[in-house]
Amino acid sequence: MVPEQTAYKRKWLGTLMMFTAIIFYSNINAQTTALRLYNSWDVNKLYKNTGAAHTAWKPVMYEDTLTPPSDQSWLHRKFFEEHLLNVQQPGFTIYGDIVVDEYIGYDKRAIRARNGSGDNYHLPMMNTRGYEVSGSIGKNFYFETNFYENQGRFGAYVDSFIRRYKIIPRQARFKNIGDGLGFDFNYSNARLIYTPNNHLLFDLGYNRNFVGDGYRSMLLSDYSTDHPYFRAALTFGNFQYTAMWSQYVTEATQDRSLYAYGYPHKWGQTYLLDWKATRRLTAGLFESVMWAGADAQHHNDLSITYASPIMFLHAGQSKSGLENNELVGLNLKYEVLPNIYVYGQAAANTKKLVKDIDNRYAAQLGVRAADFLKVPNWNILVEYNTARPYTYGSDTNQTTYTQAYLPLAHPLGANFKELLGVTDYTYKNWWFRLEGVVAKYGNDTLGINYGHNILNTGTNYPTADVTTGQGAATKLYYGDLRVAYIINKKSNLRIEGNLTYRRETGLGKKYEDLIATIGVRMSFRNLYYDF
Numbered sequence: 001m002v003p004e005q006t007a008y009k010r011k012w013l014g015t016l017m018m019f020t021a022i023i024f025y026s027n028i029n030a031q032t033t034a035l036r037l038y039n040s041w042d043v044n045k046l047y048k049n050t051g052a053a054h055t056a057w058k059p060v061m062y063e064d065t066l067t068p069p070s071d072q073s074w075l076h077r078k079f080f081e082e083h084l085l086n087v088q089q090p091g092f093t094i095y096g097d098i099v100v101d102e103y104i105g106y107d108k109r110a111i112r113a114r115n116g117s118g119d120n121y122h123l124p125m126m127n128t129r130g131y132e133v134s135g136s137i138g139k140n141f142y143f144e145t146n147f148y149e150n151q152g153r154f155g156a157y158v159d160s161f162i163r164r165y166k167i168i169p170r171q172a173r174f175k176n177i178g179d180g181l182g183f184d185f186n187y188s189n190a191r192l193i194y195t196p197n198n199h200l201l202f203d204l205g206y207n208r209n210f211v212g213d214g215y216r217s218m219l220l221s222d223y224s225t226d227h228p229y230f231r232a233a234l235t236f237g238n239f240q241y242t243a244m245w246s247q248y249v250t251e252a253t254q255d256r257s258l259y260a261y262g263y264p265h266k267w268g269q270t271y272l273l274d275w276k277a278t279r280r281l282t283a284g285l286f287e288s289v290m291w292a293g294a295d296a297q298h299h300n301d302l303s304i305t306y307a308s309p310i311m312f313l314h315a316g317q318s319k320s321g322l323e324n325n326e327l328v329g330l331n332l333k334y335e336v337l338p339n340i341y342v343y344g345q346a347a348a349n350t351k352k353l354v355k356d357i358d359n360r361y362a363a364q365l366g367v368r369a370a371d372f373l374k375v376p377n378w379n380i381l382v383e384y385n386t387a388r389p390y391t392y393g394s395d396t397n398q399t400t401y402t403q404a405y406l407p408l409a410h411p412l413g414a415n416f417k418e419l420l421g422v423t424d425y426t427y428k429n430w431w432f433r434l435e436g437v438v439a440k441y442g443n444d445t446l447g448i449n450y451g452h453n454i455l456n457t458g459t460n461y462p463t464a465d466v467t468t469g470q471g472a473a474t475k476l477y478y479g480d481l482r483v484a485y486i487i488n489k490k491s492n493l494r495i496e497g498n499l500t501y502r503r504e505t506g507l508g509k510k511y512e513d514l515i516a517t518i519g520v521r522m523s524f525r526n527l528y529y530d531f
Helices: 004-025 043-047 074-081 156-165
Strands: 033-037 060-065 086-087 093-108 125-137 140-155 183-194 200-207 226-237 239-249 267-276 281-292 326-335 340-348 361-369 378-387 416-427 431-442 470-486 493-506 509-519
Touching: 033 140, 043 361, 060 470, 074 470, 093 140, 093 493, 125 431
Parallel strands: none
Antiparallel strands: 033 060, 086 093, 093 125, 093 509, 125 140, 140 183, 183 200, 200 226, 226 239, 239 267, 267 281, 281 326, 326 340, 340 361, 361 378, 378 416, 416 431, 431 470, 470 493, 493 509
């Protein structure tokens, strides 16, 4: 359950964005387009344009043609063709939907009830209600605000993860449903974007961002939960420079009463200088810095250089002397053939831990194709990711590269190797998606920090012969098939069936899940649990 104060702040932010947009709309001239954001369902459209420019920082905004009037009945239009709230007036647009997202299923592996009854359950399910509202004011303002109320159960491996880390990936903290088998949680997010001209962009929100051209990101991903941020971007010539300031949650237990001063926070600076070097090649220089939010006396611990809009031009430690955690990296994209891109990332952690633990880096190499083999709407991606032990970690949770116990980069943390593939295909109203993941990682063992869990700040390191995969050797196999019939392409209302297989072996144990679900789904949220 979201604390009352936090929920109030989120609702206030969403309301502020709505009213700000309304204030400005009266001065806007008539238009035939509306501002939109690419989502996880249509992001492949970014890679259908030859010489696609600055695609690394997501979400990417674009101008969309307004939906032409329809002569169908109101009921037919709302159910099959358009948003429930569909306002397209000269100068502004507003789109809104009541979200109803429901599914039920079966998991081969049972979960034992936590109320002492000894009961087991095999039935994952979710009951989500909420709303999604977005719109634009002329060609300068875009806004969105969303809210989701959820009660449900997850498959066994997701349930175990949530119980351990006290957080639901990409969503929120929770409270237990009476029998201890399910979760009750809600969350909201909002975003306001202002583009005064073709060169500047300002983005204020309570949401997430992503840096990269692949499925995963070794720099900044959307795997964590929503958080406050402010982003400014400047595009000039073949360059795009972005600076973002964020507030993250250091710890997020269910019992908020443990924190007399509220949940402890930390602060992040994130920069990306993206250069379109040639028609085919784009290269980006990345930096992210994690600052402790407060000292031992709960006083603000930020240096004035936290406000610096220039990458690398900031202090290396907070006012109390606590060293920042700095991540530097590269993001590359090259168009091999029309609609086919090779991409990659490299990241290095510059913070020193102890002697002999160096070379803390991560890397990514992948290829993606849109309209593969000239088949419309068939997209394919193959990607390899790896991270050395202790990458993204720190000697204090005040500066680990995390948000509310979740990694800000790859969901596997560090000390792993991963190969994955994703393909999706759309034919008329049918949508198919297949994903496969094979990963190996070295798990931490009792009392020894082998560098897999980046939340582990223990100092009992094996400092000699540090190698990727050290620790308890663990193998992960994951497969996911989704088939959907899309009823309404605007709201993404659909009937969807899903089959997930996951097997994890290590420490002499094997955990195997086979999960099947079917339901009436809605919205464009990215809620995959592929870890």
